[in-house]
Amino acid sequence: xxxxxxxxxxxxxxxxxxxxxxxxxxxxxxxxxxxxxxxxxxxxxxxxxxxxxxxxxxxxxxxxxxxxxxxxxxxxxxxxxxxxxxxxxxxxxxxxxxxxxxxxxxxxxxxxxxxxxxxxxxxxxxxxxxxxxxxxxxxxxxxxxxxxxxxxxxxxxxxxxxxxxxxxxxxxxxxxxxxxxxxxxxxxxxxxxxxxxxxxxxxxxxxxxxxxxxxxxxxxxxxxxxxxxxxxxxxxxxxxxxxxxxxxxxxxxxxxxxxxxxxxxxxxxxxxxxxxxxxxxxxxxxxxxxxxxxxxxxxxxxxxxxxxxxxxxxxxxxxxxxxxxxxxxxxxxxxxxxxxxxxxxxxxxxxxxxxxxxxxxxxxxxxxxxxxxxxxxxxxxx
Numbered sequence: 101x102x103x104x105x106x107x108x109x110x111x112x113x114x115x116x117x118x119x120x121x122x123x124x125x126x127x128x129x130x131x132x133x134x135x136x137x138x139x140x141x142x143x144x145x146x147x148x149x150x151x152x153x154x155x156x157x158x159x160x161x162x163x164x165x166x167x168x169x170x171x172x173x174x175x176x177x178x179x180x181x182x183x184x185x186x187x188x189x190x191x192x193x194x195x196x197x198x199x200x201x202x203x204x205x206x207x208x209x210x211x212x213x214x215x216x217x218x219x220x221x222x223x224x225x226x227x228x229x230x231x232x233x234x235x236x237x238x239x240x241x242x243x244x245x246x247x248x249x250x251x252x253x254x255x256x257x258x259x260x261x262x263x264x265x266x267x268x269x270x271x272x273x274x275x276x277x278x279x280x281x282x283x284x285x286x287x288x289x290x291x292x293x294x295x296x297x298x299x300x301x302x303x304x305x306x307x308x309x310x311x312x313x314x315x316x317x318x319x320x321x322x323x324x325x326x327x328x329x330x331x332x333x334x335x336x337x338x339x340x341x342x343x344x345x346x347x348x349x350x351x352x353x354x355x356x357x358x359x360x361x362x363x364x365x366x367x368x369x370x371x372x373x374x375x376x377x378x379x380x381x382x383x384x385x386x387x388x389x390x391x392x393x394x395x396x397x398x399x400x401x402x403x404x405x406x407x408x409x410x411x412x413x414x415x416x417x418x419x420x421x422x423x424x425x426x427x428x429x430x431x432x433x434x435x436x437x438x439x440x441x442x443x444x445x446x447x448x449x450x451x452x453x454x455x456x457x458x459x460x461x462x463x464x465x466x467x468x469x470x471x472x473x474x475x476x477x478x479x480x481x482x
Contacts, residue, residue, distance in 0.1 A: 184303025
């Protein structure tokens with residue numbers, strides 16, 4: 101840099117390091133844009149010869165996380181977004197447009213239900229919510245303008261396991277796209293893309309990051325669909341920041357060891373709570389895959405238990421509106437995740453005032469079990 105005035109020097113002090121050594125971990129590219137030496141280099145970006153232009157469009161940290169999740173899901177490509185909901189949005193918009201129709205399972209996460217039932221209407225996209233327990237019921241709701249079948253691999257919060265094979269066969273029969281939210285199962289337990297699902301979405305806020313310090317989403321699938329989803333992500337401004345992408349990539353490295361402990365603890369807790377006095381029902385999948393059945397246990401207290409006392413008696417276990425951190429937490433679906441659902445829908449699904457969703461952490465198994473058994477006793481007034 102030639103001799104310039106002091107105020108110019110302060111802006112450019114240090115310059116760019118030409119480091120020959122390679123960092124052991126991916127550096128954080130905390131930049132809004134990337135610079136070019138000349139117009140030919142700039143034009144090379146649009147010819148596909150240079151990788152990065154503007155962080156709203158792409159960034160090495162974003163690409164690193166997207167590529168990592170795609171590899172774990174055994175899908176060709178992926179794109180990361182600012183949240184799970186924005187990942188669902190760009191995934192849907194890669195398939196559907198104004199005038200199109202979606203068939204979705206009725207037992208969805210409340211935020212997804214609201215997106216599909218309310219917000220997508222402004223895009224001219226209509227959704228029918230039906231029971232996915234019956235393939236014939238799904239097929240009855242398919243219209244000439246239907247483009248997408250949408251469900252969750254393990255539903256939130258009552259943990260129904262989707263029959264992915266039946267869904268994929270039905271979609272192929274009618275020339276439809278399938279999209280599955282795999283947040284609860286994670287690619288450690290289940291990889292829907294390998295079973296023929298076209299798009300797999302995650303709230304990476306949950307298990308993929310795993311430490312409750314990032315809000316992020318990711319959708320993976322074929323290169324063609326993901327190219328469309330990337331375009332929607334950039335045009336709608338749904339990009340994930342570089343630091344959050346870096347944190348999520350760091351979290352992804354421990355997914356396997358975390359999930360092993362999560363799953364083992366959840367299985368033990370579900371087994372212990374079945375038959376526990378004051379607990380009417382325990383929701384826990386019988387089989388998701390050979391790896392396990394997920395790390396969520398949902399319970400319904402019986403009518404003789406006081407739900408407020410139960411929550412107050414959990415000691416070190418806190419109430420949160422989310423899930424999947426290393427800490428065991430509880431949530432109240434009727435008051436948080438499914439608050440936006442119509443009352444009659446909650447009643448039909450069985451989401452009532454005594455339903456509690458448990459996100460089982462990686463603490464000592466005996467401590468987790470003791471905390472919930474004690475709370476159940478106190479809720480009965482014992």
